[in-house]
Amino acid sequence: MGTRISIIGAGSAVFSLRLIRDLCLAPGLRRSSVSLMDIDRGRLDGVHALCRRYADEVGAELDLSATTDRRASLDGADFVVVTALAAGHDRLRAGWEVAAAHGYRFGGSLHVMHDEAFWVNFSQYRLFGSVIEDVLSLCPDAWVQLVANPVLAGITSLPQRYPGLKIVGLCHGFHGVYRLADLLGIDHEGLTFEIPGVNHHVWLTHCYHRGRDVFPLIDEWIETKSADYWQTCPLSDLHGPKPFDLYRRFGVFPIGDTANPGGGAWGWWYHVDEATERHWKEDPAGWYARHFARGEERLAEIKRLADDRSRRVTDVFPPTPSGEVMVPIIESIACDIPRTIVVNIPNDGDYVPGIPGDFAVEIPALVSKRGIQGIRTHGPPTPVIAQILRDRVAPVTLELEAYEQGSKELLLQLLMTDPWTRSEEQASAMLDAILALPINAEMRAHYR
Numbered sequence: 001m002g003t004r005i006s007i008i009g010a011g012s013a014v015f016s017l018r019l020i021r022d023l024c025l026a027p028g029l030r031r032s033s034v035s036l037m038d039i040d041r042g043r044l045d046g047v048h049a050l051c052r053r054y055a056d057e058v059g060a061e062l063d064l065s066a067t068t069d070r071r072a073s074l075d076g077a078d079f080v081v082v083t084a085l086a087a088g089h090d091r092l093r094a095g096w097e098v099a100a101a102h103g104y105r106f107g108g109s110l111h112v113m114h115d116e117a118f119w120v121n122f123s124q125y126r127l128f129g130s131v132i133e134d135v136l137s138l139c140p141d142a143w144v145q146l147v148a149n150p151v152l153a154g155i156t157s158l159p160q161r162y163p164g165l166k167i168v169g170l171c172h173g174f175h176g177v178y179r180l181a182d183l184l185g186i187d188h189e190g191l192t193f194e195i196p197g198v199n200h201h202v203w204l205t206h207c208y209h210r211g212r213d214v215f216p217l218i219d220e221w222i223e224t225k226s227a228d229y230w231q232t233c234p235l236s237d238l239h240g241p242k243p244f245d246l247y248r249r250f251g252v253f254p255i256g257d258t259a260n261p262g263g264g265a266w267g268w269w270y271h272v273d274e275a276t277e278r279h280w281k282e283d284p285a286g287w288y289a290r291h292f293a294r295g296e297e298r299l300a301e302i303k304r305l306a307d308d309r310s311r312r313v314t315d316v317f318p319p320t321p322s323g324e325v326m327v328p329i330i331e332s333i334a335c336d337i338p339r340t341i342v343v344n345i346p347n348d349g350d351y352v353p354g355i356p357g358d359f360a361v362e363i364p365a366l367v368s369k370r371g372i373q374g375i376r377t378h379g380p381p382t383p384v385i386a387q388i389l390r391d392r393v394a395p396v397t398l399e400l401e402a403y404e405q406g407s408k409e410l411l412l413q414l415l416m417t418d419p420w421t422r423s424e425e426q427a428s429a430m431l432d433a434i435l436a437l438p439i440n441a442e443m444r445a446h447y448r
Contacts, residue, residue: 002031002063003334006077006139007069008083008131009148011038013032013047017317020051021080024060025095025319028335029327033063037073044068046306054313077139082131083147086123089292091439095119102430104260104420106284107271108204110200111395112418112430113284115393116150117401119409119434121178122443125403127394128154132162143333143371145170145326146344152199153396155344157303166367168372169344171199172262175254177207180253183229184217184342194364195255196352198376198392199344200263202362203380204253218253235283236261237238242270242280250384261287266391270322278327297328300429336369343367349374354385359393391417408435408447 006025010016016036019443036051038044048066065072074080092115099112106113111121135142139400144167146154155169174195179190181314190210195202207214222244230241238260246267247253257263258391261284265271270280277283305316325341332339345351352361352375366373379385395417402410406432415427435444 002034003029003079003330004035004077005081005330006035006037006073006142007081007083008037008073009082010036010066011040011043011045012083013043014298015083015147015305016047016051017054017302017313017324018322019020020054020062020079020326021317021319022322022324022332023062024055024058024323025257026331028337029331030060030062034065035073035077036064036066036069037070038066039066039068045372048304050302050306050313053309054317056321057314070131071138074134074138074142077135077142080131080135080142080144080336081147082128082144084127084131084150086127087120089295089438091123092117094437094439095434098433099430102433103422103426104289104418104430105271107265107277107282108268108419109339110264110266110391110418111399111414112420115262115288116153116264118414119437119440119443121153122397122403122446123152123156124148124150124154124176126442128158129161129337131412132158132165132167136165138176142166143329145169145255145329146325146366147171147431150316150396151344152360153400154382155346156358156396157400161357166169166371166395168329169199169362170329171256171344171362172324173200174342175203175259175323176256176258176363179238180255181209181214181389182206184214184221186214186217195342196361196363196379197258198352198355198383198388199362201266201392202255202258202387203250203307203379203384204255205380218247230281233281235281236265236287237281240281242282245270245280250381252380252384264293267387269351272382329372332367333371334409338366338368340364340375341367343372343374345372345374349376350374353379355388356393359397373406402447405445406448411447417433 044066052064083263111118146169151171153168177193186209191351192208193204195204197203231239243254243259253304265284344360344362347355347359347361348357351363355361363377364375398414421427
């Protein structure tokens with residue numbers, strides 16, 4: 001019998017097609033049984049048809065099915081990929097409008113002006129819990145891959161709530177090291193690195209290319225090429241002035257979404273007003289507007305592809321690896337192909353010194369038939385650890401405790417950690433306004 005994989009939240013065509021493409025390219029998984037599950041029947045059927053066309057075009061013998069019944073999808077699964085978003089972008093942006101009216105702004109506002117806003121996380125926590133309870137009932141030995149945000153809070157809380165659960169959190173933010181290599185003119189082959197931290201707050205501490213230290217090349221690029229690049233680079237660019245100033249400040253380089261709007265545009269001091277943002281070439285609001293617009297464009301392109309059966313799906317999604325790590329992890333465990341892969345797991349092996357043992361960290365791990373074994377890193381320098389403890393560990397801990405207790409008071413304390421909170425009255429008024437939104441009725445009932 002082939003490997004059985006359940007994808008929860010498979011209505012995202014781009015995500016599902018990437019995963020199916022990678023399965024088709026993995027020799028040991030080409031005969032897997034894949035159940036696509038989503039509550040939106042229309043989107044699900046469209047994705048199922050596209051994935052079937054893709055597999056047929058490349059000659060893969062995948063057994064593909066689609067269902068709106070989550071329990072049916074999970075029954076007997078060996079691997080479960082959770083990518084579902086319970087609260088859509090409309091709810092996120094409605095809350096942003098309320099928060100902005102109360103004086104909150106983008107830039108280090110990791111639980112308000114970010115896509116892991118507390119009112120969106122609430123729905124995700126409920127979803128995560130219900131999925132895991134079904135997993136433990138129907139496929140207790142399955143490996144769960146948590147891809148949907150908030151990965152950091154999910155991998156911190158779920159292993160504590162469900163001891164024995166096989167779960168790993170995944171994020172492609174560490175791929176930013178390859179973007180940095182491209183900037184420096186370094187090919188990816190022969191690149192080795194260490195990027196420890198917590199999700200959306202990871203730092204390049206060691207990097208070598210064929211044994212040569214890469215950090216002097218970063219310094220040389222700053223000295224000789226940065227001025228020309230920054231003249232024309234987009235706002236909130238991964239390699240704009242801000243991430244390099246953080247490198248100057250801490251001696252390690254922020255990777256991926258660490259300083260990018262996708263990770264909350266940390267730190268706040270680059271965003272105190274429009275003049276400061278202009279100086280650092282930052283524009284988180286514009287970045288998100290472009291992000292949502294690109295998403296709508298991708299959906300339109302996928303719909304055109306689905307409607308035009310004369311087009312080959314492989315022309316839009318060429319049969320080359322996506323770079324995502326979901327399928328390599330499945331292949332490594334199912335086929336016993338050892339790999340080192342960057343994952344999010346609890347810090348119970350002191351993998352990142354200075355981070356609490358029951359908190360999730362993002363680290364390299366050895367993945368094989370034996371499972372996922374974390375590799376201890378040197379960790380970021382002490383000043384970076386201090387920032388992580390203040391801006392990631394403390395707020396996430398407060399939010400999870402607020403959720404567990406259903407405590408509005410603890411939720412208010414969470415908002416008091418936000419860099420744009422100037423008074424308790426401001427935070428309280430914003431919280432009341434968020435909870436008063438009709439779309440947040442369940443949340444309003446939960447937090448008392």
